[in-house]
Amino acid sequence: MPAWTCPDCGRQFGRVRQGHECSPAMTVDEYFSTGPPHERPVFEAILGRLDDVGPIHIEPVSVGIFLKRAASFAELRPMERWVAVAFSLPRRAQHRTITRKVNNYGGRFWHVANVRGPEDVDDALGDLLVESYLSSPEP
Numbered sequence: 001m002p003a004w005t006c007p008d009c010g011r012q013f014g015r016v017r018q019g020h021e022c023s024p025a026m027t028v029d030e031y032f033s034t035g036p037p038h039e040r041p042v043f044e045a046i047l048g049r050l051d052d053v054g055p056i057h058i059e060p061v062s063v064g065i066f067l068k069r070a071a072s073f074a075e076l077r078p079m080e081r082w083v084a085v086a087f088s089l090p091r092r093a094q095h096r097t098i099t100r101k102v103n104n105y106g107g108r109f110w111h112v113a114n115v116r117g118p119e120d121v122d123d124a125l126g127d128l129l130v131e132s133y134l135s136s137p138e139p
Contacts, residue, residue, distance in 0.1 A: 003016055026060045028058060031060030031065065036078050038082070038116065039078045042085070042115050042121065043065060045121035046076070046085065049121060049126030053130055057069075064077035064084075069133060069138065070138060071137055073088065073136035074087040074133075075087075082114045082115055083116075084115075085097075085115050085129075086111065087113075087128065088105075088109065088111070088132055089128065090108055090135050092111075093111060095124055095125050097120050098112065100112045100114075111128070113125060
């Protein structure tokens with residue numbers, strides 16, 4: 001259960017009155033109706049890796065898809081030839097798709113994986129996403 005739902009846009013957040021761009025989330029089908037064709041297979045592969053971890057709130061907005069537990073634990077943002085999959089961990093991790101500098105923010109390390117297709121969502125990246133979910137705040 002989220003800590004707060006914005007009364008104006010209906011989006012869910014981990015902190016009460018969390019700052020955000022107040023615009024309603026779309027449905028998954030609305031979101032993918034205008035996106036690049038490589039994006040939905042990556043999304044489906046990631047959800048497949050997270051099937052058994054627990055409840056996930058999926059929030060499609062204009063810039064991408066936020067995957068939330070109590071707060072966002074991963075974000076998928078479409079690029080021209082890949083999907084930038086950002087996630088946080090309590091440690092630095094490595095994977096062949098993590099090509100950007102890993103940033104420390106508030107005691108967590110933000111990673112960005114450039115995922116070109118569902119085949120890039122292998123066991124190792126799937127394990128990192130599960131770890132991100134499990135290490136994120138509980139509702």
